[in-house]
Amino acid sequence: MVPPAITPWAATSASASQATRARNPCSNGGLCRDGINNFVCTCLPGFRGGRCEQDINECESNPCKNGANCTDCVNSYTCSCPPGFSGINCEINTNDCTESSCFNGGTCVDGINAFTCLCLPGFTGSYCQHDINECDSKPCINGGTCLDSYGTYKCTCPHGYTGVNCQVCERDRQICINIVLYLLFCISEINECQSQPCQNGGTCIDLINTYKCSCPRGTQEVGWQIIPVWNSMRNDCLF
Ligand SMILES: [Ca+2]
Ligand SMILES: [Ca+2]
Ligand SMILES: [Ca+2]
Numbered sequence: 001m002v003p004p005a006i007t008p009w010a011a012t013s014a015s016a017s018q019a020t021r022a023r024n025p026c027s028n029g030g031l032c033r034d035g036i037n038n039f040v041c042t043c044l045p046g047f048r049g050g051r052c053e054q055d056i057n058e059c060e061s062n063p064c065k066n067g068a069n070c071t072d073c074v075n076s077y078t079c080s081c082p083p084g085f086s087g088i089n090c091e092i093n094t095n096d097c098t099e100s101s102c103f104n105g106g107t108c109v110d111g112i113n114a115f116t117c118l119c120l121p122g123f124t125g126s127y128c129q130h131d132i133n134e135c136d137s138k139p140c141i142n143g144g145t146c147l148d149s150y151g152t153y154k155c156t157c158p159h160g161y162t163g164v165n166c167q168v169c170e171r172d173r174q175i176c177i178n179i180v181l182y183l184l185f186c187i188s189e190i191n192e193c194q195s196q197p198c199q200n201g202g203t204c205i206d207l208i209n210t211y212k213c214s215c216p217r218g219t220q221e222v223g224w225q226i227i228p229v230w231n232s233m234r235n236d237c238l239f
Contacts, residue, residue, distance in 0.1 A: 027053040046075025065091045084113030103129045104150075122151025142166045162191065202237035213237050 026032045026041035030052030033040045043052035059070035064079035068090035071078045081090035097108035102117035106128030109116045119128035135146035140155035144166030147154045157166035168191075192211040193204035202213035215221050215237035 025051055027051050028055070044075075063089050065089050066093075082113075084111075101127070103127050104131070120151065139165050142169070162194070198237060200237040 024030075024032050025039060026043070027049075028044060028047045030041040030043045030047065033042065041050060041052050043049070046056055046058075048054050048056055055072070055074065057072050058075070058077040059072045062070070063077060064070040064081075066085045067082050068085065069080040071080065079088065079090045081087075084094055084096070086092045086094045093110065093112060095110050096113060096115045097110050101108040101115055102119075103125075104120060104123045106117040106119045106123065109118060117126065117128045119125070122132050122134065124130045124132050131148070131150060133148045134151070134153035135148045138146070139153060140146040140157075142161045143158045144155040144161065147156065155164065155166050157163070160170050162168045162170055191206050193206045196204065197211060198204045198213035200219050201216045202219065203216075205212045205214055213221065213236055219237040221237065
């Protein structure tokens with residue numbers, strides 16, 4: 001018998017490459033280093049195991065914050081952020097406030113996918129969009145007419161009444177002085193400082209039928225004059 005001819009293995013470069021791949025015991029592109037009766041695999045990033053057969057689960061260390069879903073990839077991961085969060089690990093609470101979030105000077109406070117408004121006095125609503133009607137509580141008494149304003153109100157008082165809420169009956173504040181025995185001289189006393197007449201930081205002092213300005217340093221009292229109705233004076237503060 002003629003033994004079968006032994007054909008020396010002479011592969012083309014393509015078939016040699018296939019053969020190498022076929023013989024490479026390292027998975028997932030791991031580099032095989034030959035040893036004596038053994039081999040060592042050097043794995044590509046993202047893989048491990050003796051034959052690089054394990055895809056490392058990069059989600060194992062819980063890198064995604066704030067309840068985000070983690071998806072394992074090759075040598076990486078991706079986080080699917082819940083509403084209101086951003087960043088690679090969803091670690092950023094996205095700022096939900098914009099300049100126009102709150103009306104009427106309200107302060108915006110960032111939340112999670114939401115915001116709240118802190119309103120200035122006199123305003124209400126989720127966005128401070130409502131002007132509170134301060135006249136609703138009917139603050140003006142004795143027939144005073146209420147005018148609503150931003151954060152306040154103003155009472156227009158009928159004749160004979162004064163005060164913020166028309167609560168002061170001018171007659172009640174009459175100042176009476178005995179000029180001579182049994183001859184009583186009376187004048188109505190109202191708060192002349194209410195109109196804030198003092199200029200340049202002067203402090204108003206309410207007097208009988210007039211006012212006086214207590215002037216700060218650097219100013220001087222000028223403009224004294226006699227009011228005929230009552231022997232009193234008023235002044236102003238000028239530099
Ligand atoms: Ca992986
Ligand atoms: Ca936010
Ligand atoms: Ca108002």
